[in-house]
Amino acid sequence: xxxxxxxxxxxxxxxxxxxxxxxxxxxxxxxxxxxxxxxxxxxxxxxxxxxxxxxxxxxxxxxxxxxxxxxxxxxxxxxxxxxxxxxxxxxxxxxxxxxxxxxxxxxxxx
Amino acid sequence: xxxxxxxxxxxxxxxxxxxxxxxxxxxxxxxxxxxxxxxxxxxxxxxxxxxxxxxxxxxxxxxxxxxxxxxxxxxxxxxxxxxxxxxxxxxxxxxxxxxxxxxxxxxxxxxxxxxxxxxx
Numbered sequence: 001x002x003x004x005x006x007x008x009x010x011x012x013x014x015x016x017x018x019x020x021x022x023x024x025x026x027x028x029x030x031x032x033x034x035x036x037x038x039x040x041x042x043x044x045x046x047x048x049x050x051x052x053x054x055x056x057x058x059x060x061x062x063x064x065x066x067x068x069x070x071x072x073x074x075x076x077x078x079x080x081x082x083x084x085x086x087x088x089x090x091x092x093x094x095x096x097x098x099x100x101x102x103x104x105x106x107x108x109x110x
Numbered sequence: 111x112x113x114x115x116x117x118x119x120x121x122x123x124x125x126x127x128x129x130x131x132x133x134x135x136x137x138x139x140x141x142x143x144x145x146x147x148x149x150x151x152x153x154x155x156x157x158x159x160x161x162x163x164x165x166x167x168x169x170x171x172x173x174x175x176x177x178x179x180x181x182x183x184x185x186x187x188x189x190x191x192x193x194x195x196x197x198x199x200x201x202x203x204x205x206x207x208x209x210x211x212x213x214x215x216x217x218x219x220x221x222x223x224x225x226x227x228x229x230x
Contacts, residue, residue: 036216038155045223046147046155051209051216058218089155097168097213099145099157 002026004092006102012080012109020105021072022090028071033092035073037066040087040104049088050075077107085109112136112219114205119224126195126228132188132205132221140183143208143215146190148201149223158203159190163211173199195228202226 003025012018022035029035031053038046048057050066053073063078073092077084090102118130132144146158159179160168167179178191188205202223208215 034214034216038217040155045204045220047220048216048218051218055209087154091155091157091216093214093216097160097162097166098170099160101147101155101157104154 002094002100004090004100004102006088006090006105008103009106009108012077012084012107014080014082014109016080017076017078018080018107019069019074019076020088020090020107021069021074022092022102023072024092029068029073029092031068033073033094035066035068036091037064037073037075038089038091039084040089041085042087046089080109082109112207114207114219114221116203116205116221116224119203119226121227121229122195123230124196124228127191127193128195128226129192130190130203130205130224130226132190134186134188134205134207137207139181139186141211143211143213144179144181144188145206145208145217146179146188147204147206147217147220148199148226149204150198150201153201156201160208160213161188162213166213168213192226195226197228200226200228 037050040046054066115133205221206217207219
C-alpha cells in the first residue's frame with residue numbers, strides 16, 4: 001500500500017517563503033507521478049494550484065510554484081499572504097489510472 | 111466558463127444505493143477525463159474514480175465492485191452509481207474535470223460537492 005506523505009502543519013510569516021513537500025513511503029517522486037497541488041479552506045471546494053509538477057492552473061498567481069526537490073514534489077509559496085492560510089493537498093499518479101492523495105498540510109500565516 | 115454542478119446526494123441507509131450526477135456545461139465535455147473525489151467529515155481528500163475521455167474507467171480499491179462511474183456525452187453529464195453503501199462512504203463527493211482526456215491528466219476544475227450520508 002503506497003502512502004503519500006505531507007507535513008501535517010507548517011507556519012510562515014507574512015511576506016515569507018514556504019516550501020511544502022509530498023513524498024512517497026517508498027521510492028522517489030518524479031515528474032512521472034504528475035504531482036498536483038490543491039488549496040482548500042474549510043467548507044469550500046478544493047482549488048487547483050499546480051498540475052503536472054509545475055503547471056499553474058488558470059488564474060493562479062505566480063507566487064505559487066511547483067517542482068521536484070530531491071526525491072519529493074514541492075509547492076513553494078513566495079510572499080505569503082494572510083489568505084494563503086489553508087489546507088494544501090498533493091496527489092500523485094501511481095499508474096494504471098490510480099491516484100493517491102497526501103494527508104494534507106495545514107498552513108498557518110502568522 | 112467551466113461549471114460542474116453535482117446533485118443526488120442525501121441520506122441513505124447502510125446497504126443502500128445512490129446515484130450522483132454532475133452536469134458540466136461550458137466546455138467540450140467529451141474530450142476530457144472526469145473524476146470523483148470524496149472527503150469524509152474532518153478528513154482529507156480521497157480519489158474515488160476516473161473515467162477517461164474514451165470511456166475507460168478506474169477505481170480506488172475502497173469502492174471497486176460497489177461504485178460505477180459513467181458519462182453521457184450527449185447530456186454533458188458525469189455519474190457515480192453507488193451500491194452497497196457503508197458508513198465509511200459518508201463524505202462530500204466532488205466532481206472534477208481533468209486538463210486532458212487521459213487517466214494521467216491532472217484536475218483543473220472542481221464542483222462544489224454533494225454530501226452523502228450513510229446512516230440508519
